[in-house]
Amino acid sequence: MMNNAPGSPHPGATPNPNPNPNPPAVQAKNLTVTRGPRKVLHNLAFTVPRGQITGLLGPSGCGKSTLMRSIVGTQAKITGTLDVLGHPAGHPTLRTRIGYVTQAPSVYDDLTVRQNLDYFAAILDPGRSAADRRAENVTRAIADVDLTTHTDALAGNLSGGQRNRVSLAVALLGTPELLVLDEPTVGLDPVLRRDLWNLFHDIATSRGATLLVSSHVMDEAERCHRLLLMREGELLADDTPDALRTRTTTETVEEAFLHLVDEANAASHPKETTR
Numbered sequence: 225m226m227n228n229a230p231g232s233p234h235p236g237a238t239p240n241p242n243p244n245p246n247p248p249a250v251q252a253k254n255l256t257v258t259r260g261p262r263k264v265l266h267n268l269a270f271t272v273p274r275g276q277i278t279g280l281l282g283p284s285g286c287g288k289s290t291l292m293r294s295i296v297g298t299q300a301k302i303t304g305t306l307d308v309l310g311h312p313a314g315h316p317t318l319r320t321r322i323g324y325v326t327q328a329p330s331v332y333d334d335l336t337v338r339q340n341l342d343y344f345a346a347i348l349d350p351g352r353s354a355a356d357r358r359a360e361n362v363t364r365a366i367a368d369v370d371l372t373t374h375t376d377a378l379a380g381n382l383s384g385g386q387r388n389r390v391s392l393a394v395a396l397l398g399t400p401e402l403l404v405l406d407e408p409t410v411g412l413d414p415v416l417r418r419d420l421w422n423l424f425h426d427i428a429t430s431r432g433a434t435l436l437v438s439s440h441v442m443d444e445a446e447r448c449h450r451l452l453l454m455r456e457g458e459l460l461a462d463d464t465p466d467a468l469r470t471r472t473t474t475e476t477v478e479e480a481f482l483h484l485v486d487e488a489n490a491a492s493h494p495k496e497t498t499r
């Protein structure tokens with residue numbers, strides 16, 4: 225897991241000559257990404273508004289992690305436009321403004337929760353003069369993820385869900401404006417999943433932060449303000465759950481997704497007509 229997006233702007237990303245004073249959290253146009261020999265994202269165009277939870281949903285292998293890596297600036301071979309908080313993805317100014325939690329929680333098992341946080345805080349905000357601020361930020365981040373009672377527990381002795389929350393706490397250390405969370409609820413029981421989603425809503429509401437959360441569990445879509453539905457490197461929809469259900473005359477986002485898949489299949493393989 226990393227807290228911030230490193231690296232320089234992608235050579236393929238086109239800088240915006242007229243910056244919007246209040247740009248969306250993410251704006252993509254003609255975004256294409258190649259991994260190995262093949263294109264894994266095809267000409268994506270979408271907007272992630274600020275202060276909301278946008279769900280990135282689609283089956284395993286459809287390109288969710290690749291898109292998230294592109295947004296945080298760790299993905300190579302990008303073409304098109306990908307602006308994040310008004311800058312080309314990967315721009316150095318974004319480093320302290322984005323929190324990124326990868327699928328596998330990378331916490332140090334032989335350190336306590338607080339020691340893990342202290343370690344990452346020292347990287348983010350180094351120097352003796354920042355010691356008090358760091359200690360405050362660490363205490364706050366531990367409280368944010370509801371792990372105060374486990375502050376001195378070894379990370380190796382925590383449950384999978386608790387370890388996920390330590391990773392999330394690390395991402396929250398720098399009070400990021402944009403949090404990118406790659407399948408944060410995978411493998412969690414329903415109670416922990418619910419608690420984590422409540423925490424996401426709390427972060428969006430109380431801090432005005434933007435969250436981009438990926439999942440391949442469609443019922444989690446109902447918890448998002450907006451959805452990006454993906455399949456095979458393409459975007460099937462960029463809309464609210466309500467609008468998706470209405471547009472497809474379905475009851476659930478899962479049914480809406482299946483409807484859109486059928487529509488896309490019909491469009492790409494039109495029935496042969498006989499003469």
Ligand SMILES: Nc1ncnc2c1ncn2[C@@H]1O[C@H](COP(=O)(O)OP(=O)(O)OP(=O)(O)O)[C@@H](O)[C@H]1O
Pocket residue numbers: 259260261264282283284285286287288289290291440
């Ligand atoms: N290092 C790589 N080299 C080549 N292709 C890759 C590489 N990593 C991923 N891919 C391919 O890119 C596509 C998108 O992968 P990605 O990990 O973005 O999907 P995903 O939707 O996040 O999947 P999951 O939900 O299983 O994590 C897949 O077809 C995958 O096989």
